Amino acid sequence: MNRLDRLTAILIHLQTKRVVRAQELADRFSISLRTVYRDVRSLEEAGVPIGAEAGVGYFLTDYHLPPVSFTNAEASALLLAGKLIEKWADKSIRTEFESALYKIKSVLKQPDQEHLNELDELMHVSRPEIRQPYSDTLLTTIQRAIAQQYILDIIYHSSYNDAESRREVEPVGLYHYSMAWHLIAYCRIRQDYRDFRVDRIRELSDTGQQFARHERLSLQQYLNQIKARFDRPSAVVTVVFEKAIVRHLHEQKYIWGFLGEEDLGDRVRIQLSTPYIDGLARWLLSYGKFVTVEEPELLVEKMRALVNEVRHHYRQPTLIDVD
Amino acid sequence: MNRLDRLTAILIHLQTKRVVRAQELADRFSISLRTVYRDVRSLEEAGVPIGAEAGVGYFLTDYHLPPVSFTNAEASALLLAGKLIEKWADKSIRTEFESALYKIKSVLKQPDQEHLNELDELMHVSRPEIRQPYSDTLLTTIQRAIAQQYILDIIYHSSYNDAESRREVEPVGLYHYSMAWHLIAYCRIRQDYRDFRVDRIRELSDTGQQFARHERLSLQQYLNQIKARFDRPSAVVTVVFEKAIVRHLHEQKYIWGFLGEEDLGDRVRIQLSTPYIDGLARWLLSYGKFVTVEEPELLVEKMRALVNEVRHHYRQPTLIDVD
DNA sequence: TCAAACGGTCGAGTCGGTTCATAAGAGGGG
């Protein structure tokens, strides 16, 4: 008998009786007990809600789940999400997402399905990088390990010293920044928290051993700690931009803590507030003569220092620099 | 992938489209055509009413699937997608996505629900830019207009001349690049295709009038055209960064068309490709001595010109610059 | 303490999958 047929037959058998012993199924299909256990496991993995109790047997638990249906807008949102996921997650996540999306599509009404199929070709996400396409299948494994507190054994290629190292880590969370997913984990060797870029993890395996999460920082705590470490007092600075280029600032000025602006005719006086005075100086440098620093004097000095720096750096190679 | 899972997935796939070609299934599950034929045969033998027509494909004749249920892995993938969506899409999409995710959660088994709730707090996405948070509710409206070919009436804030303009456009598609969603549309006033950054659309309303898409380029055609137009002037540049700095580049290198990098020990050679050579030069200037331009010579000259510019701009007021 | 559900491992053997060759039906173009 076909395995597929047998599985459906077992399902039907379970539906006809309140409780069924594994031995009963083994006899009915003349298979071993071991195989029954494996079949039941397969059905469970396929989503059939089978309950089991030692000393009693198998039984089906509420097979009548409420039918879900999705609106057109929900499906469209999921489709858009899928477009992003296609580029921003690895293969394992892509596959699972796709599978879910197909399921959702399948319960839509015919016109909505067509609407969605049309929309599918009218949205596109560009991923500028050529970087090795996220072809790994790590994210789902990591997700499971994080939620179920499994220790992971990873081989990591560090960009810091360009070397591979192997370590056992206790995963704390997944964090996405700088266009990449990062695994935050407690490294048992270094006895500290580490930040692993997922696309630099060469190999990963689940050791099966569990750890106690409560002994570790939560993801939120870790992020707060990182944030606190980089928190410094801010300085208020005043700069004057040529009006012609003010419109190019737009989002960027908020990064440097935009406080307010004052119209000076063909120029605009802008106040900013940031703890990263050096970074600000470098940013202002890129606006060249179109920006003038008024305050503080410290920033002006930093600007001059930078000018000196680039002046030496970009000197004509034919001239001897006396420095 | 499990054969059992594949068969159900094929069944679901068949429900999402009117006709499905065997090749499509073969591609999706990366199996051979031969295997698709055998799988379809298996489904037919299991009682699924699949119709087949040579030269056309497979289709399902009235079949009602039992209510969908989602696997743990699928739900986890959706959750991860939701984390990205939270930061990369506007409020309308977020709302719809959340609503769908909630429905999906509700049909999960209890342990899976708990698994998901735990995972929810262990994943996080950082959006580095402070830019006005995507609070608009435009994307779903745009999606609907695109798919149903409705003319849109938009008020757009152009960064080019820092002015608002109102126009009627025929939406062609949504395209995501440079960290933002862009509406590609045919502007009826300018009689040409335009690229509107969705977060710069101040107001948007659906006129209710339809247009004929077949008269316009498809999104794919438009993208190809754009690519062709910008492929030529785009210059490939090679720069070498100090390794200590590389991690601060974050997303920015992608804005300048990051192509790839080569490890040089304590430095990293990076290749970029951009048509905006002047902007690139100003950006590179802010990295001072920590970046060295290798190619092209044109860029080196631009850097020197900028250095001269800032040198005059930041000269000591008390000293006379002999130039 | 019993009875039942579970899990690991290992060897034999089947069956699932690929590749290649071929047939055959539907539609389009000249």
Place this chain on the structure above:
DNA sequence: CCCCTCTTATGAACCGACTCGACCGTTTGA
């Protein structure tokens, strides 16, 4: 009308992976 293309469909040969049974032990609830 024939020919070409696209598609479903079948057969044969070959190989690897998976299924299954046997035996062991562990866990769990009554």
